[in-house]
Amino acid sequence: MNKRGFASDNNSGVHPEILKAISEVNTGHTIGYGDDKYTRQAIERIKEIFGDNIDVYFVFIGTAANVLGLTSITKSYNSIICAETSHIHQDECGAPEKFSGCKVLTVPTTNGKITIEGIKHHLYGFDFEHHSQPKVISVTQTTELGTVYTPDELNKVTDYAHDNGLLVHMDGARISNAVAGLGITFRDITTDIGIDVLSFGGTKNGMMYGEAVIFFNKEFSTDFKYIRKQGMQLASKMRFIAAQFNRYLTGDLWLKNAIHANNMAKLLAKEVEKIPKIKITQKVESNGVFAIVPKEYIPVLQKDFFFYVWDEGASEVRWMTSFDTTEEDVRLFISLLKRVVR
């Protein structure tokens, strides 16, 4: 049996209901490449949630959703503005730049959120052919630091972007955790506040694989089927991504999983706060806990419960919880922390 740790929600398995859903559609033949009833059902379900006036395309992974979504709303001479902690900047091996051709410009942040002040700094050189032309602001919800934008904070970004002729992309790899944490709906932080393109994640919250690129402005989706194929993300056996989304979005499985993961992070944080030598560095608003742990203890802890060091210089670690983290996992980890970090 593989032991559960606190390294990443990517390290968890697949929710049993999702596996069952995959198995249930595994009968007979269906047309490939998305022209099947399961894919149509999944798109309908997503439309019920986000609104009718959208276009939806499934891809395999989150990096592809980001990269292809961004490619479809930019030209190679554009620039994309994001927080310096963004996955598109830190963890996609330059794929956004390679595929879109765009320059990625970063904004300093202390909590993972982009700021208007930081964006402003990049808004110059419009119409000047020597300068890459700012086109997209990309925000991550939940942020890479586990914090969550409120609808109001996001609204300010989208208004500012649109007032300045820019578009807004949301990396929603963990949008479900944000929606669960805020106690709102998906629409409140996407459709209703003017997000243009969303990478809608499933993998990190219980699916095996599969993300959706959702266009709220259909003007930008006209070429996406070609961009997705060129980007090598058109699944021949699409029904198996669709079946996962169908189950994920039925009976609030996405919400149950996200609430549970968030609660496990809250429990972990509550107990960690009692350990004097450990300092939590970010608000715990979703399924991640960031903390400074004295360097000498980290390798000892990692032997029993694997997790990643987030910032080596600061000795800051990241502990992620998942839909399958149990209270017992948290309790055991806390007792290890109490034994080691003293």
Ligand SMILES: Cc1ncc(COP(=O)(O)O)c(C=O)c1O
């Ligand atoms: C915020 C965020 N966006 C996007 C991704 C990309 O997902 P994938 O690894 O499926 O490409 C990740 C993965 O961890 C992530 O944390």
